[in-house]
Amino acid sequence: MIKELRDIVGAKNVLDNEEALALYAQDRSLSAPKKPFAVAKVNSAEQIQELIAFANKTFTPLIPSSSTIHFYGATLPEHGGVVVDLSGMNKILEIDPLNRKVKIEPGVTWHQLQQALKEHDQMPLNPLFPHPGTSAMTSSLEREPMLIPKYEYGDPVLTMQVHLGNGQLFRTGTASDKHTYGAYPEGPGIDFWRFFLGAQGTMGIVSWLNIKTEYRPKYQKAYFVACDELEDAADPIYKLQRRHIGNECFVLNRFLLAQLLCKEYPKDFTKLMDDLPPYTIILVIAGAPRRPLERIAYEEEALMEIATDMKFEAAKTVGGVAGLGTAILDMLHDLPADGPYWKTRYKNSTQDIFFITTMDRAQGYVEIAQGYAAAYGLTLNELGVYMQPLERGRACHLCFSLPCDLDSEQDRQRIATLHTELSQTLFEQGAFFSRPYGTWADMVYRHATTYTATLKELKKIFDPNNILNPGKLCF
Amino acid sequence: MAKKDIRNNDRHQQILQAFQAAVGPENVKDNPATVNAYYGDWLPPKLLGMSVPPEFVVLPNGTLETQAVIKICNRYKVPFIPVGSNQWSLTGSPNRQGTVIIDCKRMGKIHEIDEKNMYAVIEPLVTLAQLQAEAYKRGLYIGSPEASATASAIAGHCFQGMWGVGYRLGVAYRNILGIEWVLPNGEILRTGSFSLDAQNGFWGEGPGPDLRGMLRGYAGAMGGFGMVTKMAVKLHPYPGPKTWPVRGTIPNQISELPEDRFKWYIIKYDSLEGAINFMYEIGKAEIAGVVQKWPTVYYIWWWANSNEQYWTEWQKRTFQDNVKNAVGVCLWGFTSPKQLEYEKRVLEDIIKETGGKPIKQEVFDLWVPRTANNWIRDTHGSRMMRPSGTFLALRLQTDTLKYAVDHVRQGYEWVEKFSPPILDCDGPDWIGGYDFGHFGFGETDFPVEKRAEDIGDLMNKLLAMTKEDVQNGLENGIGPFLGGPYHQMAAPVFNYEHLLKGIKKAIDPNFVSNPPHNIDPNA
Ligand SMILES: Cc1cc2nc3c(=O)[nH]c(=O)nc-3n(C[C@H](O)[C@H](O)[C@H](O)COP(=O)(O)OP(=O)(O)OC[C@H]3O[C@@H](n4cnc5c(N)ncnc54)[C@H](O)[C@@H]3O)c2cc1C
Numbered sequence: 001m002i003k004e005l006r007d008i009v010g011a012k013n014v015l016d017n018e019e020a021l022a023l024y025a026q027d028r029s030l031s032a033p034k035k036p037f038a039v040a041k042v043n044s045a046e047q048i049q050e051l052i053a054f055a056n057k058t059f060t061p062l063i064p065s066s067s068t069i070h071f072y073g074a075t076l077p078e079h080g081g082v083v084v085d086l087s088g089m090n091k092i093l094e095i096d097p098l099n100r101k102v103k104i105e106p107g108v109t110w111h112q113l114q115q116a117l118k119e120h121d122q123m124p125l126n127p128l129f130p131h132p133g134t135s136a137m138t139s140s141l142e143r144e145p146m147l148i149p150k151y152e153y154g155d156p157v158l159t160m161q162v163h164l165g166n167g168q169l170f171r172t173g174t175a176s177d178k179h180t181y182g183a184y185p186e187g188p189g190i191d192f193w194r195f196f197l198g199a200q201g202t203m204g205i206v207s208w209l210n211i212k213t214e215y216r217p218k219y220q221k222a223y224f225v226a227c228d229e230l231e232d233a234a235d236p237i238y239k240l241q242r243r244h245i246g247n248e249c250f251v252l253n254r255f256l257l258a259q260l261l262c263k264e265y266p267k268d269f270t271k272l273m274d275d276l277p278p279y280t281i282i283l284v285i286a287g288a289p290r291r292p293l294e295r296i297a298y299e300e301e302a303l304m305e306i307a308t309d310m311k312f313e314a315a316k317t318v319g320g321v322a323g324l325g326t327a328i329l330d331m332l333h334d335l336p337a338d339g340p341y342w343k344t345r346y347k348n349s350t351q352d353i354f355f356i357t358t359m360d361r362a363q364g365y366v367e368i369a370q371g372y373a374a375a376y377g378l379t380l381n382e383l384g385v386y387m388q389p390l391e392r393g394r395a396c397h398l399c400f401s402l403p404c405d406l407d408s409e410q411d412r413q414r415i416a417t418l419h420t421e422l423s424q425t426l427f428e429q430g431a432f433f434s435r436p437y438g439t440w441a442d443m444v445y446r447h448a449t450t451y452t453a454t455l456k457e458l459k460k461i462f463d464p465n466n467i468l469n470p471g472k473l474c475f
Numbered sequence: 476m477a478k479k480d481i482r483n484n485d486r487h488q489q490i491l492q493a494f495q496a497a498v499g500p501e502n503v504k505d506n507p508a509t510v511n512a513y514y515g516d517w518l519p520p521k522l523l524g525m526s527v528p529p530e531f532v533v534l535p536n537g538t539l540e541t542q543a544v545i546k547i548c549n550r551y552k553v554p555f556i557p558v559g560s561n562q563w564s565l566t567g568s569p570n571r572q573g574t575v576i577i578d579c580k581r582m583g584k585i586h587e588i589d590e591k592n593m594y595a596v597i598e599p600l601v602t603l604a605q606l607q608a609e610a611y612k613r614g615l616y617i618g619s620p621e622a623s624a625t626a627s628a629i630a631g632h633c634f635q636g637m638w639g640v641g642y643r644l645g646v647a648y649r650n651i652l653g654i655e656w657v658l659p660n661g662e663i664l665r666t667g668s669f670s671l672d673a674q675n676g677f678w679g680e681g682p683g684p685d686l687r688g689m690l691r692g693y694a695g696a697m698g699g700f701g702m703v704t705k706m707a708v709k710l711h712p713y714p715g716p717k718t719w720p721v722r723g724t725i726p727n728q729i730s731e732l733p734e735d736r737f738k739w740y741i742i743k744y745d746s747l748e749g750a751i752n753f754m755y756e757i758g759k760a761e762i763a764g765v766v767q768k769w770p771t772v773y774y775i776w777w778w779a780n781s782n783e784q785y786w787t788e789w790q791k792r793t794f795q796d797n798v799k800n801a802v803g804v805c806l807w808g809f810t811s812p813k814q815l816e817y818e819k820r821v822l823e824d825i826i827k828e829t830g831g832k833p834i835k836q837e838v839f840d841l842w843v844p845r846t847a848n849n850w851i852r853d854t855h856g857s858r859m860m861r862p863s864g865t866f867l868a869l870r871l872q873t874d875t876l877k878y879a880v881d882h883v884r885q886g887y888e889w890v891e892k893f894s895p896p897i898l899d900c901d902g903p904d905w906i907g908g909y910d911f912g913h914f915g916f917g918e919t920d921f922p923v924e925k926r927a928e929d930i931g932d933l934m935n936k937l938l939a940m941t942k943e944d945v946q947n948g949l950e951n952g953i954g955p956f957l958g959g960p961y962h963q964m965a966a967p968v969f970n971y972e973h974l975l976k977g978i979k980k981a982i983d984p985n986f987v988s989n990p991p992h993n994i995d996p997n998a
Contacts, residue, residue, distance in 0.1 A: 180874040188969035194688025244809040298813035434681035448670040461977035
């Protein structure tokens, strides 16, 4: 088998030594290690096609992997097999400023994309300060929430080229018609592209993706609203979003904001934890390409009017932190190429629980999370809370971050149990786990019976031998 | 010789009794007066003898009764068609003997309007106009449907969904949230957040891969994938009044929206390229609520109160000479009146830079008060029928705006080639952008005499053109509106045959959901 793999991707691109395999056998989640049989580093669509043919012939699982870091166990081989490492396919194939889109390969990171788009006055629609190793493609396909909720749309996906488990090379939307620019998700047939989103690589391996880009503002101002409780943030955000005010808009609690801002740990962190309010709304008001300052002015005026009406203060900083606005804007517009991940300043990993809900229900979930965290010995100051309004505030992505020391077996066990129990309770209370990773999959699919049965029927068509990332979702 | 009455047949009686047991005897119809009303209207199928009356019309109430009806169809292997208001008669009329129409007349509830989180949960009979009116009351909006306002909102979301304000509020495929849906095999599928909580449809995606993909496409599943009985749809922020303002009586009604929040411009260019460049610049500037490059025929279709007025004005060339290559823009002050003032300044900069000129004031005054605001209220596509009783289109491509221009140009050539029977229409180039111009469509609509021989002739020409397009690997966007026969032809070319047939077979093993739509898995 190794020989066949070498024939496909070249000898140097097949890893099968213990040391290398051990690296792919675990990630930053608490999932038990699962070793692949080999790793194949691919660098072309043709190689992906050949690997799929090989896998179907030999019934070998293929686990697509594009990022160089993973947090949710999605690339761990449940049933062995070959990890298809796509991180080397990292070209930006086309930047189309006129239609505001970009065509990327799997290994392109958010930093790389952001830098490349800069010279065209464009920016990608990235999630919250992603890890430098995160693939922009995977992140978009997996529906990581965009930081800017002002659009009616919540994901930037347009069209893609995807290699199905059944060996078919498929293009979605208008990309299946060679005359077009591949700009429209709906194309011949039905909305096939929907089946590849949130699929954790189980329905196909995507070798390029067209996503939307947006204008990169030259002028912007950051505003901050201090809140004692998350529920105090919900009403102002409902109002701001309804009135179309601002670009980036999100809420971080003290623990996450302190990690984000701290330069020197623990010195800065401790001070920030003392100074910052429990929750902060971060709102960026940005100029458009034309008359940017005039746009900022009317949005600012509306913000102040709402603040007065609703009795909150929209300020240039919170907790007296000097230079907060500049710091946030710099970070937003220059995502780091490397270096430590901000969410792991306090402990070396973060075990996140995230789901979709509405902002008016978010406080209830926070109270549940706080109760569980306390029961497992996490103080209020150790539980991360991030609320991302989606699509003008009609819903939100709510994320709890549980810090965990991966080197301590005791901490791993404690956080693993907390993670499982808290997830289960949140689920029972109506939290919608739209991206069911790891153990969430069982929790979710056991309840969604017809949905699950129908997905399984589709899977048989797209990947009849279940070679693509078997053991994930309900497959 | 008297025609044999199928109703005396044993099998008919058995099926009738099964339906009556499921939904109550008063909700099953098989009398000629009723069934004859269900096979085609403005589109050619009836005219061309392509469709037949159904054998039954069944009116279930709610998901469970619909499920019972669909299970009976499977038991007896009889085809069924779900219909909303049945405007799209090409795929909503039977072309198989023995078909059952599942009419949604008893499913007209608005289950919920969540004002804060901006969505409504509706049943299939709820019309676009009804939902729009309820949304206004709450400072919200559904987008202006370009189908008739009396069409079913669920069918409108499933079927096409090119909204008049798609530029700002997106395409219908994204306005669908949770769905409750009886699959062709009789199983009840709930998608999005409904999948885990049947009372809570606020979110559309997942869990995991998104099965909403089965319901939509350029022209949706065409009733070929079962029947949606409940759907949560997005509502959007709206800075207009709580009730739609009108003066005068129909057809001379005039609507005025608050001047501090809305402003119309109609700007003319020397070329189509100039007009599209203007649209791109507006999109890049992220301003405006409506941006439409209407063809000349649209101005007069939407304006004329009668067929006579239409042709009189056409002869005078009021619109042909004034609105060619014009773009209609409506600025909306979502944030405040100051937003509107800002957008006016930006738009005027763009007009100056791109060399646009406002259309003549008298034409603006003639058109805007009576017609323009319809593009915000309901658009009312049926006005397209005024000049001839029907209309057709031969290109409807969606990709980039640039692509739209190239393809409406090809559309002109075809229109020229097929005139007559296509009536005079002055280059029918309708172009609109979605999502601030990230992508857009070009459509060539034209009037045609509603006479069987003319339409028959034209349909054959259009089919030949579509075949040619498909052979050239070109998706012309009109083909999908023909449903099954088109997919049969296009699926191998665009590489989706295996997938579509596989899905159809998996969820419709007896091939009962509106055959041959959206594809015949056994062909
Ligand atoms: C003159 C005219 C202009 C138009 N212009 C536009 C336009 O500009 N933009 C646009 O978006 N649309 C346009 N349309 C198309 C329009 O969207 C549809 O005709 C209309 O929305 C369908 O609503 P309906 O209730 O009449 O559906 P029907 O005709 O009843 O149904 C349409 C299809 O959907 C299926 N269907 C209906 N209800 C259900 C259900 N509950 N579950 C599953 N399947 C179902 C039917 O089987 C059928 O195949 C236009 C139509 C006309 C007649």
